[in-house]
Amino acid sequence: MTNSQQIVNKAWNFAHVLRDDGLSYMAYTEQITFLLFLKMADEQTKPPHNRKPIVPAKLGWQSLLKRDGDELEIHYRHVLEELGRQPGMLGEIFKKARPEIQNPATLKRLIVDLIDVEKWSSMQADVKGDIYEGLLAKSAAESPKGAGQYFTPRELIKAITDVVQLQPDDTVCDPAAGTGGFLLSAHDYIVRHFTKELDKDQKKHLRTAFVKGWELVPNTARLCIMNLYLHGINADPCPIKSGVDSLAGDPGERFSVVLTNPPFGKKSSIAIVNEEGDLEKEDTSYERQDFWTSTKNKQLNFLQHVRTLLKINGRCAIVVPDNVLFEGGAGETVRRNLLQQCDVHTLLRLPTGIFYAQGVKANVLFFDAKPAQEKAWTKKLWVYDLRTNMHFTQKTNPLKRADLDDFVKCYKPKNRHRRKATWSEETPEGRWRAYDYDELAKRDKFNLDIFWLRDKSLEDSDDLPEPDVLAQEIADDLQTALDQFTAIAAELKE
Structure with missing residues (x-):
């Protein structure tokens, strides 16, 4: 298993924990977004990047690591509110941000066990994208059109x-x-x-x-x-x-x-x-x-x-x-x-x-x-x-x-x-x-x-795709036809 897959699996484990707390996958993605941003902003200030801090120290990643329990939950809420008042892109990222994680122990585990142990800035963008993609896939299962x-x-x-x-x-x-x-x-x-x-x-x-x-x-x-x-x-x-x-x-x-x-x-x-x-x-x-x-x-x-x-x-x-x-x-x-x-x-x-x-x-x-x-x-x-x-x-x-x-x-x-x-x-x-x-x-x-190519699945049974693929293609065709008929019906009604 690659390092990327291990991180994705770890992220999923937390997703299930938070799901039990009533948090949707999209809400979880958003909370991961806030915390990942703060961690990566902190990484950018260290070698080999050595950039100027983009987040005030009192609101940064280290300020979250130092706190536990109710103090952590209160401070996390304060961080989101204060960053939402910042000018430019920083303020846009945290605009109207809300702390959806109600359990301080879960928030601490998310900070320490999932995010802090990884060097996110050194990863390829695809690694971070894998987590978002997986979460969005689960969201699609909740709301297929979303x-x-x-x-x-x-x-x-x-x-x-x-x-x-x-x-x-x-x-x-x-x-x-x-x-x-x-x-x-x-x-x-x-x-x-x-x-x-x-x-x-x-x-x-x-x-x-x-x-x-x-x-x-x-x-x-x-x-x-x-x-x-x-x-x-x-x-x-x-x-x-x-x-x-x-x-x-x-x-x-x-x-x-x-x-x-x-x-x-x-x-x-x-x-x-x-x-x-x-x-x-x-x-x-x-x-x-x-x-x-x-x-x-x-x-x-x-x-x-x-x-x-x-x-x-x-x-x-x-x-x-x-x-x-x-x-x-x-x-x-x-x-x-x-x-x-x-x-x-x-x-x-x-x-x-x-x-x-x-x-x-x-x-x-x-x-x-x-x-x-x-x-x-x-x-x-x-x-x-x-x-x-x-x-x-x-x-x-x-x-x-x-x-x-x-x-x-x-x-x-x-x-x-x-x-x-x-x-x-x-x-x-x-x-x-x-x-x-x-x-x-x-x-x-x-x-x-x-189109001009012969569809082999219509001509030769030996070339049929796997049953799950074939079933999905049939479902896709039916969905497309249904969408078209629905549109025609709506236009006729108008």
Whole structure:
């Protein structure tokens, strides 16, 4: 068992203890966030980092270690309240933070036995992510529709940032930042590839202006801000806008790169409090002059929104569900305009079983913003099919970065114009092929839901996946169909 797995198992043991005390997995994740931050902030002041303290000593990690019992519980509450009043990102992390752990003995064990014994700053980000990912998976089990929006598989994010070819002077935006996976990966990419080459101004840009994001759920934004802060990103004002609906309007800023996985779910909604004091959600169409069309489809709205966020020649990678590729009406309008006004050059068809939310069939759409012209900017759309005859599950066969190596190789990040198809009539199993704009325009409603590989499970019983994988795929298909019928029924009712 690796050190990472041991730490994750230890974290789970505490999760079960706190669960017995009535604490939800998401609340536990938040408390871990507070304590981990204080511990790592303390580590940053010691060799080899030797940074200036970012937390006042009287509120820092050592102040928690010195106390026990009721005194510890009272001081922990005081720490959270005081840090929530601090300026900048520090205050954002602890804004409205509450001490959910009621048992002082449990809090002490969490501090001493789980967190203090590890050197968190020396771990790879993935180790800390493993704990968050596991906790989010449990949260998904509690509320299956809840966790998919928070966590994008890190291996997929790595592949996306690898092909986008980020540069030190870029400005990177995620309008649905979640726990900050895309923004952190973008930052780490620059650190890995350019650290020795950066001048003073570029280092300041990386620290203060390289990333920016929006996150509607405040507790999720808290995780994101903490992660950014501990990776050396320290900007004032805070680069993450918490509790803000990014679709509500044009922020006025433009970015050279947008990387995002907007929350799953078709309809856009706004939260309101009714006369009885209960929280309700109302479907809404965003009336924005910079959108091609008005629609209640959340994914189509996000696709239009990210296009407006890009500078000319800015690059975008956005995760979208299948319905964005084939839906008529507003969907056709958005696709037609996107293909004409942007260079939509790559589509990655993702396998099922890699997201927490069930029934999700998703893709990554890559496009570049372009200046206005009469002719369509999209000349050729390259499609990579990583879905057909590919079987992944969260537990037994999770997606690995190596599973995306062939896609990255075919993408040719350094020179997209030298791409070569792996599919031909002689090689019908090839997963990489191109479609000219004229071919796309002839498809019904500019349908981009393109596939060509034979599904072997439909033809040869010897090639059937394992029973649990097959059962999950059937469940995913049924869930997708149910979602589509539900949407149709709602539209007919309206």
